Amino acid sequence: MKSEELFNEALKLFPMGVNSPVRYYSPVPVMFSQGKGSKIMDVDGNEYIDYSLGFGPMILGHANDNVISKIKDQLDNGILFGSITENEIELGKIIKNAIKSINKMRFTNSGTEATMHAIRLARGYTGKKYILKMEGGYHGSHDYALIKSGSGTMTFGVPSSAGVPDEVSKTVLVGQYNDKESIEKLFKEFGNDIAAVITEPVLGNIGVINPGNDFLKFLREITIKYSSLLIFDEVITGFRFAFKGYQDIINVIPDITTLGKIIGGGAPVGMFGGREDIMDKISPGGNVYEAGTFSGNPLTMSAGIATMNILKNKNYDYINNYADKLVNGLNEIIEENKINANINKCYSMFQLFFNDKKVNSYNIARLSDAGKFKKMFELLLKENIYLPPSQFETEFISFAHNNDDLNNTVNAFSRVLKCL
Ligand SMILES: Cc1ncc(COP(=O)(O)O)c(C=O)c1O
Numbered sequence: 001m002k003s004e005e006l007f008n009e010a011l012k013l014f015p016m017g018v019n020s021p022v023r024y025y026s027p028v029p030v031m032f033s034q035g036k037g038s039k040i041m042d043v044d045g046n047e048y049i050d051y052s053l054g055f056g057p058m059i060l061g062h063a064n065d066n067v068i069s070k071i072k073d074q075l076d077n078g079i080l081f082g083s084i085t086e087n088e089i090e091l092g093k094i095i096k097n098a099i100k101s102i103n104k105m106r107f108t109n110s111g112t113e114a115t116m117h118a119i120r121l122a123r124g125y126t127g128k129k130y131i132l133k134m135e136g137g138y139h140g141s142h143d144y145a146l147i148k149s150g151s152g153t154m155t156f157g158v159p160s161s162a163g164v165p166d167e168v169s170k171t172v173l174v175g176q177y178n179d180k181e182s183i184e185k186l187f188k189e190f191g192n193d194i195a196a197v198i199t200e201p202v203l204g205n206i207g208v209i210n211p212g213n214d215f216l217k218f219l220r221e222i223t224i225k226y227s228s229l230l231i232f233d234e235v236i237t238g239f240r241f242a243f244k245g246y247q248d249i250i251n252v253i254p255d256i257t258t259l260g261k262i263i264g265g266g267a268p269v270g271m272f273g274g275r276e277d278i279m280d281k282i283s284p285g286g287n288v289y290e291a292g293t294f295s296g297n298p299l300t301m302s303a304g305i306a307t308m309n310i311l312k313n314k315n316y317d318y319i320n321n322y323a324d325k326l327v328n329g330l331n332e333i334i335e336e337n338k339i340n341a342n343i344n345k346c347y348s349m350f351q352l353f354f355n356d357k358k359v360n361s362y363n364i365a366r367l368s369d370a371g372k373f374k375k376m377f378e379l380l381l382k383e384n385i386y387l388p389p390s391q392f393e394t395e396f397i398s399f400a401h402n403n404d405d406l407n408n409t410v411n412a413f414s415r416v417l418k419c420l
Contacts, residue, residue, distance in 0.1 A: 002043040005032045020111050022055070025374070025389045028383065029120045035062025037400035043204065048386035049405045051395040053192045055388060056204075056236050057261040059319075060310055061400025067265050070306035074298050082293070087301035095263065095271065097237070099245045101253045107272025107281060107296035111235035111260030112140025114270030115129035117282075117290045118205055118256045119144050121272070122196035122229045124288035125281050128189050132228075134177040138205030139198060139233050139258075144338030148348035151338045186221055196229040196256070197222075201246040204236040205392045206365045207306060207351035208344040209338055216252045223255075229278070231248075235270070236394070239308070242316050243349035259294060266309030267300035319348035319397040326350070326397070330411035333417050340369075341417075348397040352376075365392070383412035 007028045010017035018024045030048075034041040038061050040050045054061065060067065074087070088107060108114045119131050131144060139145035143164045147157035157174040159166070173190060176182040185192065197219055198245055203209035223230040232254040232294065237246040239262045247253055256274035263269055273279060282290045294300075327345045330352060334341050341354045353359045354369035354376075373391035380387060385408075387395055 001028075004028050005017045006031050010266065022388070022390060025377075029389070029397045030386070037061040037063075038398055038402065038405050048381070048384045049401070049409055050386050051081075051397070051409075052386055052388040052393075053396045053398055054266060055261070055393070056240070056396050057264060057266050059240065059262050059306060059396070059398050060265075061398040064186050064307070064310070064400075066263075066310060067303055067306040070302045071267075072300035073298060077298075079299055080294070080297050084296050084298070085301065085359060087298045087305060088296040090310065091263070091304045093243055094305065094312070095259070095273070096241045098243055098287060098312075099257060100250060100309065101245075101247060101255075101275070102257055102273040103276040104279035105271050106279070106290060107301070108270035108272065108292055109268045109297075110140065110298075111258065111270045112142055112145070113141040113292065114235065114258040115145060115231075115233055116142040118231050118233075118258050118272040119196065119198065120290070121278065121281060121288050122198075122256060123233060124286075125278050126195045126227070126229060128193050128195035128228070129171055130173050130194045131171065132175055132183070132186055132194055134199050134203070134362070135174050136206040136209075136365065137177060137198070137204060137233070139200075140235075143168045143186075144172055147172040147174060149176075176361060176363070177209065178215050180213075180215065180218050183219065183222060187226055189224040189314060191228075194226060194228045196231050198231040198233055200233045200236065201250070201252075202237050202346045202349075203362070204349060204360055206392050207353055207359060207368070208346050208349050208394050209361070210346050211250075212360055216250060220252050220254070229255040231256045231258065233258045236349075237362065238262060239311060240349065240396075241320070243312055243314075246402050253266060262311075263304050263308065264300050264306075265303035266295075267303040269300050269304060314399055316347070319399060319401070322401055323348045323350055323399045325406055326409060330413055330417075333410075333414050338420055339417055339420070349394045351391075351394055353391065368392075372420060379416040379419060380412060383416060385409055385412050 016024045031043045032040045033043045135149045146161040147169045148160040150158040157169045157172045159169045173186045174266045238259040244295050259271040281288045354372040359365045370391040
């Protein structure tokens with residue numbers, strides 16, 4: 001198997017053979033070399049229906065002709081100039097027109113950079129120290145994002161990675177998503193010193209967890225009450241459910257938004273943006289430093305513009321209905337076979353949890369049977385269906401998925417779930 005040979009080479013070069021940890025799974029992660037539409041092909045020539053979509057960005061499917069042709073046009077003109085380019089302005093306008101809370105923005109090269117800068121900006125703007133994040137919320141891999149809650153007696157977070165100083169974790173408070181009381185408690189104790197609350201509006205990195213019970217509206221109100229900022233990390237949700245942010249769908253308007261994934265059309269990207277008075281604090285006009293050699297680079301911007309211009313004219317009902325039908329099909333199989341599982345769905349994202357409880361919090365999600373999920377993942381691979389390789393990721397639908405994909409997927413799941 002070519003996959004195995006290449007993986008052995010990769011193991012000699014990269015820790016566990018990968019350049020990002022979620023790509024690793026035992027024994028040998030599948031290695032893809034091509035994609036077209038809803039399908040990806042591995043180096044051994046097998047073709048799979050793809051529900052990972054590069055962990056979200058490929059909403060139009062792989063190798064969209066128009067996007068590829070726009071990237072090639074840009075390549076002919078050069079890759080990087082280190083100056084302002086028209087491409088940035090064009091993509092910036094598209095985003096500003098679509099998400100009303102984004103008055104000004106900065107492009108970055110990843111979602112990690114976007115949230116890192118958004119957090120620094122919130123601290124610089126408010127002059128306050130603490131950031132409040134949600135347990136199980138993921139905002140990339142910088143120090144301030146790698147914090148989880150400590151034991152019950154501890155108020156501050158603790159590092160979720162070695163190498164993150166305690167001093168950093170002592171500036172990050174960790175609340176529970178969908179649990180207003182946990183947030184209120186932290187605000188009562190630290191309210192005047194909380195620079196910002198940062199959250200994914202829909203959790204997408206612990207499986208899918210929807211916001212319940214006006215939770216996001218509550219976050220908006222409590223941040224206003226204490227003069228803190230609200231940061232919505234829409235790296236996954238931005239332009240995923242409609243040609244706007246999730247914030248526009250539910251009409252809860254944050255001060256700062258972070259985007260990534262879809263807006264780069266598959267090229268490396270991030271963005272943070274928001275109210276003009278806040279964004280004007282960024283250097284060189286303001287005193288909050290932020291920079292990047294590749295930020296807003298012409299190549300990424302051209303992929304983003306092409307993707308967004310196509311997406312603008314798409315009817316999102318298509319992917320949302322696909323997800324409805326798929327999830328209904330899976331729910332029937334689960335019921336008929338009395339499988340201990342249930343599915344969370346948000347528009348065109350879903351996750352099947354091997355859990356007897358409905359998953360509406362981090363604490364319930366983490367009790368899911370990740371081993372069983374892995375077994376399902378492996379069996380589905382044999383059925384030529386590719387899911388993100390973890391119970392705590394999210395399946396995505398693209399505009400390239402079609403009816404045959406849908407039927408083949410439901411039939412494959414039916415065979416696999418009966419085997420488990
Ligand atoms: C909500 C959210 N924020 C931030 C990030 C980090 O983005 P990146 O991987 O581009 O650094 C991710 C990545 O999956 C994400 O899902």
